[in-house]
Amino acid sequence: MKYTVKSTALSAVTGNVIVGVFEEGKLSLAAQTLDQLSQGAISQLIRTGDIKGKQGEMVTLRLPNANLERVFVVGCGKQGVLNVRQYKQLIKNTIQAVKATNAEQVYNFLTEVQISDRDLYWNIRFAVESVAESFYQFDHFKSKKSDQHSALQEMVFVVDSAQQTEAETAVQQGQAIGLGVRCAKDVANCPPNVCNPAYLAEQAKKLIEKSPHFKVSVLGEKEMAELGMNAYLAVSQGSQNEAQLSIIEYRNHPNPQAKPIVLVGKGLTFDAGGISLKPAASMDEMKYDMGGAASVYGVMNALAELGLPLNVIGVLAGCENLPDGNAYRPGDILTTMSGLTVEVLNTDAEGRLVLCDTLTYVERFDPELVIDVATLTGACVVALGQHNSGLMSPSDALANQLLSAAKHSADNAWRLPLGEEYQEQLKSRFADFANVGGRDGGAITAGVFLSNFTKKYEWAHLDIAGTAWLQGANKGATGRPVSLLTQFLIDQVK
Known part of the structure; x- marks a missing residue:
């Protein structure tokens, strides 16, 4: 699994993205941007009750009009109160959804999601550790190996340019x-x-x-x-x-x-x-x-x-x-x-x-x-x-x-x-x-x-x-x- 850190505007991204939404209909900054690019597709999900923003909720959208192959919309609970344990589980659930598709690369905008008493470094490091755990399997002694094949090869963490060094350190240490x-x-x-x-x-x-x-x-x-x-x-x-x-x-x-x-x-x-x-x-x-x-x-x-x-x-x-x-x-x-x-x-x-x-x-x-x-x-x-x-x-x-x-x-x-x-x-x-x-x-x-x-x-x-x-x-x-x-x-x- 490859991890990359980029400072990229959502409007310039193609392929697959992950964005978060919160309870009470609140959208993350990336979700707001995406909502505008897609003529209100995210807001429509919330109005119809397809996603309420609760932790663990997941909806996958196809948005060709926004130059995106898939959008993984993730429920992140109440804004600002997500703890480490909940965040790790949220990442694991998200990766399971991504692995169920043929997506080879995904842009992760959950870097915007605040974890209680944590900063961006921990957001990224815990994500890397959680992804590694999601991919772990021990089938060394099975005659028929696990068929849980995943096309996913790369996760791109999207951050501000001023946060590049901090994010790269988090990736390195998380991978180690x-x-x-x-x-x-x-x-x-x-x-x-x-x-x-x-x-x-x-x-x-x-x-x-x-x-x-x-x-x-x-x-x-x-x-x-x-x-x-x-x-x-x-x-x-x-x-x-x-x-x-x-x-x-x-x-x-x-x-x-x-x-x-x-x-x-x-x-x-x-x-x-x-x-x-x-x-x-x-x-x-x-x-x-x-x-x-x-x-x-x-x-x-x-x-x-x-x-x-x-x-x-x-x-x-x-x-x-x-x-x-x-x-x-x-x-x-x-x-x-x-x-x-x-x-x-x-x-x-x-x-x-x-x-x-x-x-x-x-x-x-x-x-x-x-x-x-x-x-x-x-x-x-x-x-x-x-x-x-x-x-x-x-x-x-x-x-x-x-x-x-x-x-x-x-x-x-x-x-x-x-x-x-x-x-x-x-x-x-x-x-x-x-x-x-x-x-x-x-x-x-x-x-x-x-x-x-x-x-x-x-x-x-x-x-x-x-x-x-x-x-x-x-x-x-x-x-x-x-x-x-x-x-x-x-x-x-x-």
Whole structure:
């Protein structure tokens, strides 16, 4: 899909256009112009009740007398009160209507539509991201590919000449984020008999081809054992697929010595729960337990497109948690890479064991800050549902930066407490910590557990168990929180 920014009068446009109308018979500026060019065709639609301007309404007109092949008239609700969620849905509905025709190019005059508390940049960027999402499909493993063919090849955003630079930036960043989301979805949707830790490592290595700023290295179980990453390795014991830790270094800061931002992604390519076996119902969805690694991989792809002047290290903690005669057990005591010991009470609380050693490992990079991303707890889904990722950090400054990025990108997050009092639930009679702290505050105690391994740098934790994938008829990866994290990195440059 090609995106172009032009400063063009509607009277000079031929082909296909998108214009908006509002409730109470109000027309956007483009719709007013078009109404004049077409001898009142838009006004006639409103008078006859064919469109009332309500959100989601759509009428397609043929206006050869105005040199236009098609006009997609879109209902935009009450003027000035359209929120981000409604706008994104409006764009998706519009694209579905355009895709149903043989239109190859369309001029988008919805750039005039005001989104609450947003400017033109966000109007265009969210449109680009929404179009990318509308075109996404995962049919890699179908013998008969989807027949949802679309002739649409180009969308032209129409803006004032003074807004050209701002609009082009929005297109560039929207495309990069759209690519990152797609890459994250593709990896996450991949079946677990294909997407194992080695597959994650292969995808990481391919990033070298995308930018000269990348360097990729992979640790296998032998190297992990030499480093004392015993908690990570314990989780992998029941699987025939070797655990692999993929380190993706992106170095593009003007100061080569600048400390890197480190993103750590939990990469459980399948989680059966180990000896603490999960229920059979919906266990197939545990291929999404590598959603954290998928999102970090997506962010690194977006970075390759954006070329941000930063040093960023993405770490994909690949592993499988399966039960067999060699699997780790409830009751085992593990010595982590940090030297702290953990009593295993539940082998299905494995993500924190993989992450605690990975968080210790990344100390060697002397990071400016570390953000881990993980489908960590069902408790976070209970607390926040599928709309907000859970955010925890002992640093108010870092938490606020992430919340700001979440708000701006509309990739929502909610901060949960990380108080010292929650450590009481992790006490063990036989080790430094237990790996679970009971049902109460389960998402928080998981974050508190990880905090014990992050004392040497500024750190935040994103629990995406509720936001990484959808269930039911729309089952599939969401690509979250690629938008949030990429926006966070863009903000670091600013």
